[in-house]
Amino acid sequence: MKKFWRITYILYRNAVIRDLKISISIITGALNHLMDGVVSIALIFIVYTKTDAIGGWNIYETLILISSMKIITTIFSSWLKKGTGLFAEHMVRTGEYDFYLTKPFDPMIAVSISKPRIYNLINIPFYVYIFIYAINHLGRSIPPVNIACFFLLFICAFLLFYALRLITVIPAFWIIKSYELVSITDRLQNVMKYPADIYPRTMAILLSTLLPIFAISYLPVKVLLFEPRLEYIIYTILITGLFLLLARLFWKFGEKHYGSASS
Amino acid sequence: MKIINTKKLTKTFSKSEFDWRRLRFNKTDNIAVNKIDLEIEEGEFIGFLGPNGAGKTTFLKMLSGIIYPTSGEARVLGYDPFEKKYDFLRQIGLVMGQKNQLWWDLSASDSYDLLKEIYDLDEQTFRKNLSEMVGVLGMEKLLARRVRNMSLGERMKCEIVASLLHQPKVLFLDEPTIGLDVVSAQAIREFLKRVNVEKKCTIILTSHYMADVEALCKRVVIINKGKKIFDGELAQLMQKYAPEKRVQIILPTLSDREKFAHLKFDKKLWEGKGIISVPKNKLKNVVEEIFDQFPAENILISDPETEEVISKIFQES
Numbered sequence: 301m302k303k304f305w306r307i308t309y310i311l312y313r314n315a316v317i318r319d320l321k322i323s324i325s326i327i328t329g330a331l332n333h334l335m336d337g338v339v340s341i342a343l344i345f346i347v348y349t350k351t352d353a354i355g356g357w358n359i360y361e362t363l364i365l366i367s368s369m370k371i372i373t374t375i376f377s378s379w380l381k382k383g384t385g386l387f388a389e390h391m392v393r394t395g396e397y398d399f400y401l402t403k404p405f406d407p408m409i410a411v412s413i414s415k416p417r418i419y420n421l422i423n424i425p426f427y428v429y430i431f432i433y434a435i436n437h438l439g440r441s442i443p444p445v446n447i448a449c450f451f452l453l454f455i456c457a458f459l460l461f462y463a464l465r466l467i468t469v470i471p472a473f474w475i476i477k478s479y480e481l482v483s484i485t486d487r488l489q490n491v492m493k494y495p496a497d498i499y500p501r502t503m504a505i506l507l508s509t510l511l512p513i514f515a516i517s518y519l520p521v522k523v524l525l526f527e528p529r530l531e532y533i534i535y536t537i538l539i540t541g542l543f544l545l546l547a548r549l550f551w552k553f554g555e556k557h558y559g560s561a562s563s
Numbered sequence: 564m565k566i567i568n569t570k571k572l573t574k575t576f577s578k579s580e581f582d583w584r585r586l587r588f589n590k591t592d593n594i595a596v597n598k599i600d601l602e603i604e605e606g607e608f609i610g611f612l613g614p615n616g617a618g619k620t621t622f623l624k625m626l627s628g629i630i631y632p633t634s635g636e637a638r639v640l641g642y643d644p645f646e647k648k649y650d651f652l653r654q655i656g657l658v659m660g661q662k663n664q665l666w667w668d669l670s671a672s673d674s675y676d677l678l679k680e681i682y683d684l685d686e687q688t689f690r691k692n693l694s695e696m697v698g699v700l701g702m703e704k705l706l707a708r709r710v711r712n713m714s715l716g717e718r719m720k721c722e723i724v725a726s727l728l729h730q731p732k733v734l735f736l737d738e739p740t741i742g743l744d745v746v747s748a749q750a751i752r753e754f755l756k757r758v759n760v761e762k763k764c765t766i767i768l769t770s771h772y773m774a775d776v777e778a779l780c781k782r783v784v785i786i787n788k789g790k791k792i793f794d795g796e797l798a799q800l801m802q803k804y805a806p807e808k809r810v811q812i813i814l815p816t817l818s819d820r821e822k823f824a825h826l827k828f829d830k831k832l833w834e835g836k837g838i839i840s841v842p843k844n845k846l847k848n849v850v851e852e853i854f855d856q857f858p859a860e861n862i863l864i865s866d867p868e869t870e871e872v873i874s875k876i877f878q879e880s
Contacts, residue, residue, distance in 0.1 A: 306680045314677065318668040321709075398629045399664040404652040405681045556631045559576055560624055562616075 307405065308379075308413055315416045329419040333374070337423040340366060340493070341430055355497030361525055362495065363434035367427040368524075369492045369517035372458050374427065376465070378420035380412045384465050387411045388472040388479040395561030408466070408551050442524060449533060450524035456540040457516040461485065463543035464511070466551060473554030492517035512539045566733060566765050567603035567626060572596060572635035574621050574789075595621040597789035598635065603767070605732075608759045610780030610797075611769040614877055618789040619769040620737050626767065627657050627735045640732060653682060656726035660738035663718070664725055665710045671721040672706040675728060682729035689728065696724045700754055716747025723751065727758060734758070736768045740775055752778045773870040787877055797869070805872045808846050810853060812837040813861040822856050840867075 319326050344366060348359040357365070391397040391411065400407040400414075435442070465485045471478040488511065496504060496518040507513045515536045523532055574596040579588045596618040603609055611619040624630045626637060628644035628651070637644055642651035657664075665674040679689045697703055700720045710718060719739060726734060736755070740748040756779055758764050770776060776783055776797065783800060785793040793800055814820045814837050823830070823837040828849060830839045841849045846864075853862060 303680065303683065307677065310677045310680055314666060314669055314673050317673060318666065321668060395659075395662060398624065398659065398662070399657070401629045401647065402627050402652060402655060402657045403681050404649045404683075558630060560630050562620070 303405070304409070307410075308416075311413055312416050312418060316418050319418060326419045329417065330422045333377075333420055333423050334426070337370065337374075337426050340370065355495040357495040357497070360434040360438045361521070363430055364438075364525065365495060365517060365521045366493050367431040367434065368454070368521050369489070370427045371424065371431070372454070372461060372516065373489055373492075374420060374423050376458065376461055378417050380462055380465065381420075382415035382417055383412045384469050385479070385482050386415055388469040388482050392472045392558070393476050393561065397558065398560055401555075401558075407555075408548070412462070412466075438525075446524050446528050449528040450520050453515075453520035453523055453533065453536050456536045457520050460512060460536075460540040460543055461516050463540070463547040464488070466547035467543070470547070470550045470554045473557050488513055496522075508535075512543065515539050564605045565602050566605045566607075567601065567637075567639050567767075569599055569601045569626070569637045570635055571598040571600060572622070572625060572637050573598050573633050574618075574625060574630065575633040594789050596625065596632075596786075599786075599789075599791050601784065601791070601794070603765060605765055606759070606763045607782060608756075608766045608780050609768070610776035610783045611767065611786060612771075612773075612776060612783055612873060613769075613786040615771075617786045619786050622786065623735050623737055623767060623769055627655055628652070653729065654732045656729070656731035656734045658719075658722050658726045658734070658736050658739050660719070660736075660741035663710070663722065665718070665721055667711045668709060670707050670709055671724070674710070674721075674725060675706075678725055678728050684729060692728050692730060693724070696727060696754075699757065700724065700750065714747075716743050716750075719743060719747065719751060720754075723754065727764075730762060731764065733765045733767070736766060736770075738770055739768070740770065740772055748772075748774070755779060773868075773873065777869055785873065785876060792876065801866060801869065801872060804876055805867045807840045807842055807867065809865050809867050810839045810841055810849065811863040811865070812839075812853060812857050815861070819857065819861075826852070826856075 341363070344359065344362055347354070348362070352358065354362060387397065391400075397407070397411065400410045403410065465482070468481045468484045469479075471481060491507065491513050496507070496514045499507065504514070508515070519532050519536050523529070573594070576593045576595055577590055578593070579590045581587075582589050599622060611622065613619045621630065625632050626639055626644055628639075628647050631645050640651060640654055642648055644651065665671055666677075675689075675693060678684075679686075684692075697706065700723075702717070702720050702724070705713065705717055705721060708717075710721065713721065723739065739755075740751055743751065752775060755766060755768075759766050759779075766779075768775060768780060781796055783793070783795070783797050784791060785800075793803075795803075812819075812823060814823055814832075814835055820832070820837075823832070826837075826839070828839045828841065830837060832838075839849065839853075850864065
């Protein structure tokens, strides 16, 4: 684990050195992410000028939901998104993955953390501010047990999102041009913005099982703001473990079919 | 001690395409490596030769655990390469002449820092190994330069250093001198020779260039269409496939050319030179006759070019 964090640190440090040499990429990247954050939050305020609640959730509860989800996806996009995306789009096709396979460090993890983008993190303070602002305006105190459960499920949510992303990039082992699949996780973020209560029953079942999006954004906030029910916690831990296991097995299976690229 | 051992190692690449007329998948198989048996001793410097698509790189990638074989088995340093055990990966290095493992936008030393962590090298070992190689290759000024601003030769030096930082027991080199000028290629060859001798590192080299193999490898394996067609010492190869000597005579005048035309040997005329290929057991008689008729300074006796012999083997196979 120590090795993992040391490597992560060097990758981030190298990413900063690289990006500082092309500073315009930092500015444009940061602006893009900041714009995305501001627009998302502004839209919530606009929607709530016309209604008091969405699916029974008031504006502050929804702001907590969306800022929590954005914190997860922003950390993910800074840390793991580019590496996994490039794996599907570039590394398999060009044979760059060869080098990851010959190093004494897990190639799946190495690929995932290989291309960090520091400027994606620019939104984090903004989302944390929105999160704290909404908690303060909620008008009720949150018990420590809810906070502890929230952090546990928050970590699970991050890992589950990573597992879903992995599952979308692994087909690249067989089908080189399958990289469009990776945008599925981006599309899912639109679903994660709203409380689960707004979705019809069949869709809710789908989003709790095959595409367990509710475990990523809805359940962590649900246990934070309402009663931290044991079944939510067990379900989130189990579904995260299951999807991580599936992604891992699928990756290992894909690796056996990796044909590299001709020299 | 045998460090690499393969038994009937085979790799078949399959491709499926959907036939819309017959509404079914058509599968085509391409055998890249066909039942290759090979044993390599510790400390050997072995060259793999073959034309494009012969299967050299595929074989090397199976030995380094990059791709899984379709059938057969391989043991490298006592490990199954496809299991990718930490101890196995810690003891191998890989250089690919046409691919980069260094960060394109960063200096080589930034990439080396990352490799230090990946290979769990302590600071002292890392600094010692790095400064030793940097000194030998004369690349002190390169360390701080961005990889993308380096020439191909400079980049290849940095790539080789990257693959040797952890002092691997086996080094796989896939066309390390491709595209390099003569001076850079020579510097890299000398360095690799040194690594092989001083560090006792077993080196497996694939190359299109005979100069690499002649300069570095005592043993060569020739692969064509996935099959091993020769495995032995380079000298043996020449003995087997070129059991002749080549006698060249410079023919500056018309009378020289007329004299050459009357010789009773198998001969040809090329760019003002007469060329005679003579079986070694008949060389004495031929040479005596030629030295009688032509000035000694115009006569050259040599072995055929290795490159020529190899291409003859490929054509025959």
